[in-house]
Amino acid sequence: MAFSVAPLPYDYAALEPTIDAATMKLHHDKHHQTYVDNLNKAVEGDPSLGGKSLEELVASAGAGSKVVRNNGGGHWNHSFFWEIMAPASGKGPEGELAQAIDSAFGSLDGLKEKFNAAGAGQFGSGWAWLVAVPGQGLVVTSTPNQDNPLMDVAEVKGTPILGNDVWEHAYYLTYNNRRADYLKAWWDVVNWDKAAEHFASAK
Secondary structure, three states, X not given: OOOOOOOOOOOOOOOOOOOOHHHHHHHHHHHHHHHHHHHHHHXXXXXXXXXXXXXXHHHOHHHOOHHHHHHHHHHHHHHXXXXXXXXXXXXXXXXXXXXXXXXXXXXXXXXXXXXXXXHHHOOOOEEEEEEEEOOOEEEEEEEEOOOOOOOOOOOOOOEEEEEEEOOHHHOHHHHOOOHHHHHHHHHHHEOHHHHHHHHHHHO
C-alpha cells in the first residue's frame, strides 16, 4: 500500500500568529507531499521494501538508501510534527510529563532554553527533539536533514516526545532568517496533551 499524507488535524490558519496559513499550506501540501511521493517511488522500485511499515523503514534507515532515509524520515517527522502542534491553549505540561521535565531540566523554562539552543545550533536544516531515552529520562537533541531519534543512525536514540522542524521552509515566510524567534514562538502552539501521550507510550 502506498504511503499518503494525512489531512491536517486543524485548519491551515489555526496556528496563527505563530505559524501563518500560507506557510502551513505550503509546508503540508507541497513539502510533505513531495517526501511521500519520493518515498513511494523508492519503495515501488525495491521489492525488498514491499510491505514494510514507515516505522520499519525509519528504524533501519542506516542500512537503506539515502532516498528512503531522507524521504521516509521526512514523512515520519512531518506526520509527527502536525500532531505535536495545536491552536494556542495557554496550557503547559501536566502530571507525570511535567514532573519528568522538572526533574530533567529544572523547569519548563529550563527545557525551553535547552531545546531552543539545540534548534538554533543545528547547522543547516534539521530538527530539534525532546526524547525519552531508556535509562536516562528526558533528553534534548537535534538531528540533521530528516533524521530522527528512531533511526539506527541517530546519536541519541529514544522515543520522540516533542519535535520542531527547523528547516527554513517551516518558518521563513513569517520569521525570515530569525530561527531563534520562531523557536521561541513555537511553544505557544505545542500540543501538550499529545506530548503526554507520547511520554506515556515511552514508559
